[in-house]
Amino acid sequence: MNILVRHPVVAGALAFVASASILVLANDVWLMRLTELLIWILFAASLNFLISFSGMVSFGHAAYFGLGCYGFALSAKAGVPIIVAVMIGPLVATFAAAIYGALCVRLNKIYFAMLTLACAEITYSVIHQWYDLTGGDTGLTQFAPPSLDLGARGFALLVLACCAGGLLVIRLVLNAPLGLVIRSVGENPGRAAALGFSQRQVQWVAFVIAGSLAGVAGTLYSAFQGNAFPDYAGMRFSLAPLVMVILGGLGSFFGPVIGAIVEKGLTGVLSHYVVFWELIMGVVVITVTVYSPHGFWGLIKRVINKGAPRG
Amino acid sequence: MKYRMYVATVAIGLSLVTGASFAADPILIGYVGDLSGACGPYNDGNLKATRIAVDEINASGGLLGRKVELKVRDSKTNPEEATKQARESIVVDKADILTGPCTSSVLLADAAVAQEHKKLLWNSIGTTHRANIDFGNRYVYQSVANSLMEGRALAEYAATQKSWKRIATIGLDYEWPRQTIEMFKQHLKELRPDVQFVNSVWPKLGESNFGSYIPVLLNDKPDVVFGVMFGSASSNFIRQGKTYGMFERTKVFTYASTYLLKALGNDIPEGVYGWTRSPFYGIKSPAMDSFVAKFKEAHKDFPDDESIAGYDSMMQMAGAIKLAKSLDPAKLVDALAAQEYVGLRGKVSVRKLDINAYAPTFIGVTKKTPAYSFPILTDLVRIDGERVMPSEVEVARMRALAK
Numbered sequence: 221m222n223i224l225v226r227h228p229v230v231a232g233a234l235a236f237v238a239s240a241s242i243l244v245l246a247n248d249v250w251l252m253r254l255t256e257l258l259i260w261i262l263f264a265a266s267l268n269f270l271i272s273f274s275g276m277v278s279f280g281h282a283a284y285f286g287l288g289c290y291g292f293a294l295s296a297k298a299g300v301p302i303i304v305a306v307m308i309g310p311l312v313a314t315f316a317a318a319i320y321g322a323l324c325v326r327l328n329k330i331y332f333a334m335l336t337l338a339c340a341e342i343t344y345s346v347i348h349q350w351y352d353l354t355g356g357d358t359g360l361t362q363f364a365p366p367s368l369d370l371g372a373r374g375f376a377l378l379v380l381a382c383c384a385g386g387l388l389v390i391r392l393v394l395n396a397p398l399g400l401v402i403r404s405v406g407e408n409p410g411r412a413a414a415l416g417f418s419q420r421q422v423q424w425v426a427f428v429i430a431g432s433l434a435g436v437a438g439t440l441y442s443a444f445q446g447n448a449f450p451d452y453a454g455m456r457f458s459l460a461p462l463v464m465v466i467l468g469g470l471g472s473f474f475g476p477v478i479g480a481i482v483e484k485g486l487t488g489v490l491s492h493y494v495v496f497w498e499l500i501m502g503v504v505v506i507t508v509t510v511y512s513p514h515g516f517w518g519l520i521k522r523v524i525n526k527g528a529p530r531g
Numbered sequence: 532m533k534y535r536m537y538v539a540t541v542a543i544g545l546s547l548v549t550g551a552s553f554a555a556d557p558i559l560i561g562y563v564g565d566l567s568g569a570c571g572p573y574n575d576g577n578l579k580a581t582r583i584a585v586d587e588i589n590a591s592g593g594l595l596g597r598k599v600e601l602k603v604r605d606s607k608t609n610p611e612e613a614t615k616q617a618r619e620s621i622v623v624d625k626a627d628i629l630t631g632p633c634t635s636s637v638l639l640a641d642a643a644v645a646q647e648h649k650k651l652l653w654n655s656i657g658t659t660h661r662a663n664i665d666f667g668n669r670y671v672y673q674s675v676a677n678s679l680m681e682g683r684a685l686a687e688y689a690a691t692q693k694s695w696k697r698i699a700t701i702g703l704d705y706e707w708p709r710q711t712i713e714m715f716k717q718h719l720k721e722l723r724p725d726v727q728f729v730n731s732v733w734p735k736l737g738e739s740n741f742g743s744y745i746p747v748l749l750n751d752k753p754d755v756v757f758g759v760m761f762g763s764a765s766s767n768f769i770r771q772g773k774t775y776g777m778f779e780r781t782k783v784f785t786y787a788s789t790y791l792l793k794a795l796g797n798d799i800p801e802g803v804y805g806w807t808r809s810p811f812y813g814i815k816s817p818a819m820d821s822f823v824a825k826f827k828e829a830h831k832d833f834p835d836d837e838s839i840a841g842y843d844s845m846m847q848m849a850g851a852i853k854l855a856k857s858l859d860p861a862k863l864v865d866a867l868a869a870q871e872y873v874g875l876r877g878k879v880s881v882r883k884l885d886i887n888a889y890a891p892t893f894i895g896v897t898k899k900t901p902a903y904s905f906p907i908l909t910d911l912v913r914i915d916g917e918r919v920m921p922s923e924v925e926v927a928r929m930r931a932l933a934k
Contacts, residue, residue, distance in 0.1 A: 248622050249622050249623050252618060252619075252622055349704070351704075351709065355706075356704065356705060356706070357636055357704075357705040357706065357736060358635055358636045358639060358659070358661070358705065358706040359636050359639065359640070361639045361640060361642065361643040361662075361666075362642075362643050362646070362666050362668070366643075366647040445611070446614070446643045446647060447611075447614060447639075447640055447643055449610045449611055449640075451609065451611050452611070
């Protein structure tokens with residue numbers, strides 16, 4: 221166990237191999253569920269990067285997810301080769317994050333959150349009402365071969381690679397000098413400014429990174445579902461990763477992974493047996509925020525550390 | 532040890548017995564419908580009738596020697612949820628064939644999943660023609676008139692109303708109203724070049740306050756207001772229209788399904804022009820009488836149009852399965868087209884080119900009658916699908932445009 225903690229690279233590689241083997245062995249039902257889960261992990265991790273490490277709580281992260289979807293779907297529909305279309309999706313999201321980000325980082329805290337929400341609502345409205353381009357409420361379907369023609373298993377492995385890649389990027393950024401600056405601005409903007417760092421610039425960079433990763437998740441989601449709907453840029457898709465981050469545990473790197481597993485697992489099971497499952501989900505979220513502010517990841521860490529000597 | 536042997540023997544014996552009584556797995560119909568959300572009431576009537584049909588089919592020995600089972604999932608009038616539920620229905624429940632979508636977006640989402648997994652999906656509520664005509668999806672059977680046919684049928688009717696010269700339109704801002712109004716305009720201009728279209732307004736889906744739209748419509752002094760909306764939007768439009776004196780100042784021509792007439796009751800004025808898809812009161816046949824009696828007995832209510840269409844299409848599909856002796860989508864499509872089906876709506880045949888039924892549209896005028904507690908459409912005109920179906924050339928053109 222100690223080796224794994226001391227060598228995160230080894231631990232990560234092991235986790236990747238283990239996940240890949242699960243995907244290779246999984247049956248159709250689980251393959252479908254795990255693929256979706258992996259996309260959500262990537263999406264939640266990109267939001268977590270903003271919230272936990274950059275000190276920016278975004279209420280409109282779905283904008284970049286949705287633009288990733290539509291960037292991919294519209295370019296595939298226009299006849300762009302699929303391999304290019306999957307790159308256009310994240311690019312559109314990155315571009316939008318660069319513009320919206322420049323606007324949003326001018327403000328702090330709740331004002332920042334409201335601005336991100338406003339940007340997401342603008343995106344949603346445009347997608348919803350630009351009927352001739354996006355099909356409005358009808359959405360886009362049948363623009364690309366299902367699962368990008370890779371087969372369900374091949375596609376699941378691609379998603380795993382993207383998800384692992386995304387997490388790796390976040391990890392590398394966090395450990396690099398850039399990450400230290402991002403974290404210091406997140407923790408204490410005043411002090412960081414006194415050290416000569418421009419708060420806005422640093423936050424803007426973090427915002428663009430998070431937006432582009434959300435765009436990757438969006439593109440994958442659109443390819444997985446075989447469709448794009450305005451909903452993907454809407455409120456529900458902004459809240460879901462937020463709930464995952466909170467459930468998993470604020471301030472931790474692996475929080476969103478656990479959070480996504482818990483959220484998807486709970487909704488999957490509950491919605492199958494209970495009509496008012498959203499009510500139960502609400503109670504769970506409230507309980508976790510009140511009794512375990514560091515979420516499920518915090519709980520797991522507490523259990524592991526119980527036996528270990530302190531200090 | 533002996534005890535264990537005994538239990539094992541009984542267990543094996545039991546499994547053999549039960550195995551024998553269900554010699555073959557049932558045919559599983561995945562009903563992925565909008566049971567909650569805006570479409571809830573429409574799907575409710577549809578599902579009730581589909582259940583009646585399934586019970587009848589099973590009572591007469593099932594299909595291909597197998598029992599028919601319905602496994603219901605709620606797509607919540609939400610295309611993303613529909614994609615998920617349709618996929619789970621096929622992969623987890625092992626559905627052989629799908630039905631249930633209501634809104635155009637849910638229908639399109641389900642259609643994509645059906646094609647991906649090569650299962651047939653039949654639709655008896657939504658009217659979009661994008662899946663079966665534009666995309667040429669060979670896994671979708673459209674059993675009601677699509678918005679293209681409906682728009683044209685309404686234009687045929689409007690063309691016979693000589694006093695209708697200035698027409699204003701109002702439609703909720705999404706696929707069905709947009710397509711229907713577009714087709715209505717196009718076709719009516721061909722039939723009656725003297726007709727002039729004045730204002731059109733597009734409230735968004737979910738709008739409940741029409742106070743800012745009705746005066747705009749009335750401003751242009753139209754002879755008739757053509758409205759394409761459904762559910763609570765329709766009832767609000769009609770109730771609020773009364774307070775603006777809309778029904779005194781102009782005629783109104785709108786979608787008036789049985790569900791709406793029942794829900795509004797005497798709140799809908801007499802003399803409103805309305806259309807609908809399969810009114811139980813407008814089709815006289817022994818089959819219809821017996822279905823209405825059966826439905827009333829089970830649910831203490833008259834069946835909606837969606838109920839008639841649900842029952843009718845389920846029975847039509849059962850006939851096709853018998854004829855095809857298979858659940859293979861391509862064979863089922865052949866059987867649907869070859870079959871001479873006479874159901875609640877009379878004879879409804881299917882064109883193979885776009886897997887679309889030659890389904891009728893009914894148009895009439897609201898009037899109170901002693902027979903029912905709610906006004907119904909009277910002086911009904913039935914416009915059959917044969918009159919308004921897009922030609923093969925048009926279908927080819929639409930497919931080329933969609934590419």
